[in-house]
Amino acid sequence: MGKYIIKRLLHGLFSVICVVLIVMVLIYSLLDRSKIFAGDPNYNHTASNNRVTYEQSRYEAFGYLDYVPYSDYINSLVKSGELTDADRASVAKIGNTPEKDSELAAKYIQQFTDYYNSKGYTVTRLDADLKRNGQIRDGGQPVLFASRDIPLYMRAIKYFTTMFQFDNIHHVSDDIDIGERKLTFTLRDPVYNPTGTEKVFAPAIMGNGTLHKYLLYFDGRFPFIHQNFLTINLGESYTVNRGVDVFTTMTATQGSYVLSTMTFPTGNVLDRADDLHTATYIQNSRDATDINRQRFVDDYTNVLTFKNGMSKIGYSFVIGIFSVIMAYILGLPIGLLMARFKEGILDKIGTVYIMFIIAVPSLAYIFLFKAIGGSVFHLPTLFNMDSGDKLMYILPIVSLALPSIANLMKWMRRYMIDQMNSDYVKFARSGGLSEMEIFTKHIWKNALIPIVHGIPGSVIFAMTGAIITERIYSVPGAGNLLTQAINKYDNGVIVGVTLFYAVLSVVSIILGDVFMSMVDPRISFTDKAR
Amino acid sequence: MDKELNIKYNMTDEELFAPVDHNELESEKITAPRYSYWRSVFRVFFHHRINIIILALFLFIIIFAYVYPTIIHYDSEVNPFINLMNPESKHLSPAEAMNMFGKNIHWILGAGASGESTFDSIWYGSRISISLAFICAAINMTVGVFIGAIWGFSKKVDIFMTEVYNIVGNVPLILIISVMAMLFTPSFWTMVFAMTIIGWLGIAYFIRTQVIIIRDREYNLASRCLGTSTVKIALKNILPFMTSVIVTMLATELPSYISYEVFLAYIGMGMSEMSLGRLIYSAEPAMVTPGWEMEFWSPVAIASIITVVLYVVGQNLGDASDPRTHM
Numbered sequence: 058m059g060k061y062i063i064k065r066l067l068h069g070l071f072s073v074i075c076v077v078l079i080v081m082v083l084i085y086s087l088l089d090r091s092k093i094f095a096g097d098p099n100y101n102h103t104a105s106n107n108r109v110t111y112e113q114s115r116y117e118a119f120g121y122l123d124y125v126p127y128s129d130y131i132n133s134l135v136k137s138g139e140l141t142d143a144d145r146a147s148v149a150k151i152g153n154t155p156e157k158d159s160e161l162a163a164k165y166i167q168q169f170t171d172y173y174n175s176k177g178y179t180v181t182r183l184d185a186d187l188k189r190n191g192q193i194r195d196g197g198q199p200v201l202f203a204s205r206d207i208p209l210y211m212r213a214i215k216y217f218t219t220m221f222q223f224d225n226i227h228h229v230s231d232d233i234d235i236g237e238r239k240l241t242f243t244l245r246d247p248v249y250n251p252t253g254t255e256k257v258f259a260p261a262i263m264g265n266g267t268l269h270k271y272l273l274y275f276d277g278r279f280p281f282i283h284q285n286f287l288t289i290n291l292g293e294s295y296t297v298n299r300g301v302d303v304f305t306t307m308t309a310t311q312g313s314y315v316l317s318t319m320t321f322p323t324g325n326v327l328d329r330a331d332d333l334h335t336a337t338y339i340q341n342s343r344d345a346t347d348i349n350r351q352r353f354v355d356d357y358t359n360v361l362t363f364k365n366g367m368s369k370i371g372y373s374f375v376i377g378i379f380s381v382i383m384a385y386i387l388g389l390p391i392g393l394l395m396a397r398f399k400e401g402i403l404d405k406i407g408t409v410y411i412m413f414i415i416a417v418p419s420l421a422y423i424f425l426f427k428a429i430g431g432s433v434f435h436l437p438t439l440f441n442m443d444s445g446d447k448l449m450y451i452l453p454i455v456s457l458a459l460p461s462i463a464n465l466m467k468w469m470r471r472y473m474i475d476q477m478n479s480d481y482v483k484f485a486r487s488g489g490l491s492e493m494e495i496f497t498k499h500i501w502k503n504a505l506i507p508i509v510h511g512i513p514g515s516v517i518f519a520m521t522g523a524i525i526t527e528r529i530y531s532v533p534g535a536g537n538l539l540t541q542a543i544n545k546y547d548n549g550v551i552v553g554v555t556l557f558y559a560v561l562s563v564v565s566i567i568l569g570d571v572f573m574s575m576v577d578p579r580i581s582f583t584d585k586a587r
Numbered sequence: 588m589d590k591e592l593n594i595k596y597n598m599t600d601e602e603l604f605a606p607v608d609h610n611e612l613e614s615e616k617i618t619a620p621r622y623s624y625w626r627s628v629f630r631v632f633f634h635h636r637i638n639i640i641i642l643a644l645f646l647f648i649i650i651f652a653y654v655y656p657t658i659i660h661y662d663s664e665v666n667p668f669i670n671l672m673n674p675e676s677k678h679l680s681p682a683e684a685m686n687m688f689g690k691n692i693h694w695i696l697g698a699g700a701s702g703e704s705t706f707d708s709i710w711y712g713s714r715i716s717i718s719l720a721f722i723c724a725a726i727n728m729t730v731g732v733f734i735g736a737i738w739g740f741s742k743k744v745d746i747f748m749t750e751v752y753n754i755v756g757n758v759p760l761i762l763i764i765s766v767m768a769m770l771f772t773p774s775f776w777t778m779v780f781a782m783t784i785i786g787w788l789g790i791a792y793f794i795r796t797q798v799i800i801i802r803d804r805e806y807n808l809a810s811r812c813l814g815t816s817t818v819k820i821a822l823k824n825i826l827p828f829m830t831s832v833i834v835t836m837l838a839t840e841l842p843s844y845i846s847y848e849v850f851l852a853y854i855g856m857g858m859s860e861m862s863l864g865r866l867i868y869s870a871e872p873a874m875v876t877p878g879w880e881m882e883f884w885s886p887v888a889i890a891s892i893i894t895v896v897l898y899v900v901g902q903n904l905g906d907a908s909d910p911r912t913h914m
Contacts, residue, residue: 416898417891418846543765559757
């Protein structure tokens with residue numbers, strides 16, 4: 058069994074990689090790359106040559122190409138000692154046109170051009186964009202840069218190799234003096250013992266030189282123990298949630314800030330919503346602002362905040378899991394009764410219901426349901442994170458359950474009827490068992506086996522949310538992430554979400570098979586039994 | 588001897604009482620009532636009165652979607668189908684519209700956001716949606732059934748195609764459609780392309796499973812032992828079994844394309860043509876405005892009626908095309 062599952066998992070891994078590759082080919086090579094600026098507010102603030110360099114730097118940030126501006130090249134020369142600091146300014150000054158370069162600058166520009174041309178880069182020089190009176194337009198300064206496209210396979214390799222990031226004490230560049238690099242285990246978590254005099258028991262592992270300050274800690278939020286050793290990096294978002302990783306976008310809490318009186322490492326007591334456990338390192342950030350200097354004792358200043366809502370996945374999962382439970386509780390017994398009293402009144406009503414759900418567009422019945430729920434039962438029809446009203450969950454849960462109920466009814470009835478016609482049932486009947494006994498002891502157990510196969514899938518996919526339901530009730534869930542990303546041409550999010558879906562679907566199929574073999578001893582995945 | 592018989596048939600006694608030729612070949616023939624498959628299908632189908640009503644409704648929809656816009660020369664950009672200039676002609680209830688423009692079939696559902704007749708635009712939109720559904724279904728079913736048959740018959744193809752199915756099945760369909768829409772202009776034919784590029788795969792997989800079930804039945808084994816060619820087994824032994832399965836599947840496929848088009852349009856990825864989905868999408872703000880609900884609910888209702896009618900006709904035709912119901 059274990060060997061079989063490992064084989065299946067490897068197989069699944071292969072298909073996940075293939076899916077991601079297909080999606081990457083679709084969006085990185087077929088789609089026009091300039092579309093990523095469609096949802097970028099900064100893009101419209103740039104003009105002329107500045108816009109070109111902005112485009113290039115964004116392309117680099119999103120993995121399309123390698124981009125080296127001339128100034129970076131000069132800086133690296135200064136660093137390596139080839140160029141003195143005194144010469145830097147005159148060398149870095151690019152003339153409005155090539156003819157206007159100073160002699161020294163022209164030499165280095167030539168050197169830059171030759172060097173990067175030999176490495177396969179394209180060197181671009183844009184002359185100054187002049188107004189009619191000879192002055193330079195806004196953003197029209199002359200620019201010089203080299204760029205080279207990153208081929209898709211390199212990009213894919215990079216994506217997969219950087220997906221899992223292990224935090225280590227050499228994360229902060231070794232050039233920076235950060236004190237002793239080490240991991241420390243403490244029983245007195247400083248967040249709960251800010252002055253060092255309290256004796257609150259809270260074990261934690263802290264690091265110096267790592268990206269995260271706290272690598273393992275406890276707090277009052279689910280799942281109570283948190284780790285930062287391993288970070289999952291599914292791809293950076295551009296427009297949907299700028300600069301934030303897809304996985305974080307899906308799992309970070311939303312809503313409004315929850316303020317509490319808290320003590321910062323410096324001993325400063327303030328009403329803030331900062332979650333000190335999430336502190337990450339940013340070079341020189343403590344000295345950058347007064348606020349940071351008053352609060353923090355080191356450069357671990359980048360903290361997330363406590364918010365009152367759940368994460369995107371959280372909302373989707375709560376709604377999804379309740380609707381799954383509701384669907385199984387209602388769908389299976391109704392399907393069973395429909396088969397038990399075939400051609401009866403319940404069977405006829407149920408068939409009409411199934412037909413209605415299959416045939417009518419889901420949009421139509423969800424809207425219909427929303428209208429009925431709102432006007433007849435006076436339930437809240439829009440989701441509001443701040444209200445804390447539990448009633449607002451009812452309509453989305455029921456709307457999401459409607460099609461699952463129909464589906465379960467349909468299959469349960471089908472499987473029951475198939476079983477009812479099988480020989481062992483006829484034998485049991487001829488042996489004198491009552492219909493009730495046949496149903497409760499034999500038929501439904503056998504009919505349930507194929508149903509069991511779908512349970513892990515429906516639970517797991519409760520996390521991904523439902524596009525239409527969440528849109529109609531304005532639930533801040535994960536269902537709309539993919540459509541949002543597509544609408545805003547946020548390629549990083551598209552790839553990340555697809556990968557997430559693919560992993561879930563592979564896992565749910567494997568779990569379904571395992572579940573099925575546990576319920577039905579006749580099914581075995583070991584080679585011997587076959 | 589009975590002279591009358593001799594006279595009646597103009598035969599002598601010897602001729603009348605001559606023994607009949609015993610034909611070995613003739614005696615092998617089995618006489619049975621003439622059975623025509625398709626005639627029986629329609630006999631069973633029309634046996635249920637409800638089917639006649641549904642079919643009439645279906646014809647009614649087809650006429651309104653395909654003939655009505657042609658008769659009134661519908662063009663969504665030309666008066667009198669649009670009254671953009673007149674602010675008083677927008678968002679009218681049926682009664683208001685009839686007061687304003689006169690009692691006329693065009694205004695029985697009121698007027699929409701640009702002063703157009705909701706009734707006319709719904710039927711024009713239905714035409715696009717129904718055409719999309721039929722074209723997509725035709726392409727997907729043809730390709731799917733054909734490839735599914737090969738997939739089921741050949742074990743080598745099976746290994747390869749199952750792998751392809753497992754991989755491609757994980758790519759979100761909405762992603763493929765939206766990439767198509769972003770690559771090309773989101774026109775009718777882009778939508779057809781996007782819906783068919785991997786849409787056939789699910790159908791092919793379904794057919795493959797059915798073929799595998801029937802392929803190894805005893806009567807096919809016997810047929811193969813007697814030397815029937817694979818093509819003949821496929822066409823004569825298996826295809827008749829599949830007809831009802833295919834028709835039943837068509838019954839779920841056709842409405843699903845309309846539903847999917849509505850869904851895509853609603854999330855903002857629909858085509859540029861004024862299909863039913865686009866109508867629903869653009870009328871969504873009207874739903875929450877008192878007095879304007881008609882604009883939203885009427886295309887939703889028509890879309891639902893169309894899909895239900897298509898589904899019921901298909902299901903019942905599927906039942907009727909199962910030879911076991913022909914007794």
